[in-house]
Amino acid sequence: MTEAHRPTGRITVLVTSPRVAPGLLTRAAWQSLETAGEIAAAGGPERADVQAVIGSGLTVTKVEGGVGEHWSWLSSAAEAGRAVAWLVGDDGEPDLLHVVAAQVAREPRPPYEVEIVHGSYDVPGARLIDLVRVMDRIRRDCAWTQQETHESLAKYLLEETYETLEALDTGDRAHLREELGDLLLQVALNSRIAEEDPDDGFTIDDVAAGIVEKLVRRHPHVFGTVDATDVATVEANWEAIKATEKQRSSVLEGIPLALPALALADKVLGRAAKLLPTDAPQPNPTTEAERIGGDLLSTVREARAHGVDAEQALRTAVAALADQVRAAEKT
Structure with missing residues (x-):
């Protein structure tokens, strides 16, 4: 066969998201696999994506070695005029993709076609799956994490909460993103520990399912047929639904007493407003305290009347005072 009549080979590199079920590929991806003369991967049937392809009736060749051997197999097959497809692994195989890009860009151009096909894409929230996977491995393999309990983590949860508030106060977006991640870590780790309870265990999926159901249930104006066009109506509906769900004997039930004093006062005043008039007489003080x-x-009551968060207002004022102190230190 002359060079002019030699069939043109083709390399199709199939990139998929490890956060999507292995068999959920795009139509273009399945067509690429079905039209390929041979499909190969760096792993065998132990890989979920390889299992999915084999399960569809196709054959997958396992290629041993590293990046050099993988590229050699692909380029040799393509130079021989074969159409081959490569299933990229969960880690994205960046070294192989770098080689593919370098080879395609070189001059003279290789005597075969190369294409990269995206077989699946991440959906919003997909990286949360990575967090669950990483946390599961850390809980199994990290000696420090293995000894942690809900009780031992309580101080870190409180600490991360305050650090997140500090990031909000500074307005530093990168810092806020980092602290929200640290706070999310506490949710993930506590949920992972909860799985191990033999009598009353739950998973992070149960945690997510619970809050999703609550959000849908308490937003009938979004997910149902209730008409609520203003904030006051939305809040009234929320409180009515919440009261029906909780069946509490007191309006003060559910207020965590460990809240900072100003935040606690704001919560209690908000609940008290349902029963007591705002001008109700106050007890006469007998001590300076x-x-x-x-x-x-009274200051918190005034803040509420003006729609001001007293806790945040004081935090902002203290931060301004701290800035003045630092400025004075430099003079």
Whole structure:
């Protein structure tokens, strides 16, 4: 056969997301696999994506070795005029893709076609699957993490919460993103530990399912047929639904007493407003501490009247004072 009549080979590199079920490939991806003369991968049937392709009735060749051997197999097959497809592994095989890109860009052009096909794409929230996988491995293989319990992690959960608030105060977006990640870590680790409870275990999927169901249930104006066009109506509906769900004996039930004092006062005043008039007489103070406490409570009441978060307002004022102190230190 002369060079002019030699069939043109083709290399198809199939890139898929490890966060999507292995068999859920695009139509273009399945067509590429079905029209390929041979399909190959760096792993065998132990790989979920290889299993999915084999399960569809196709054959997958396992190619041993490293990047050099993999590229040699692909280029040799293509130079011989064969159409071959390569299933990229979960790690994305960046070294192989780098070689493919370099070879395609070289001059003279190789005597075969090369294409990269995306067989599946990440959906929003897909990286949360990575977090679950990583956390599972760390819990199994890290000696420090293995000894942690819900109780031992409590201090870190509180610490990360305050660090997240600090990031909000500074307005540093990169810092906020990092601290939200640290806070999410606490949710993931506590959920992973909860799986191990033999009597009352739950998973992070159960945690997510619970909050999704609650959000849908408490937003009938979004997911149902209830008409709520203003914030006040939305809040009233939320509180009514919540009261029906909780069946509490007191409006104060559910308020965590460990809240910072101003935030606690704001919560209690909000619940109390359902039963007591805003101008209800206050007890006469008998000590300076009681007087100051009453003044602080009045300040929180005033903040609520103006739609101001008293806790955040004080945090902002303290931060401004800290800036003044630092400036004074430099003079």
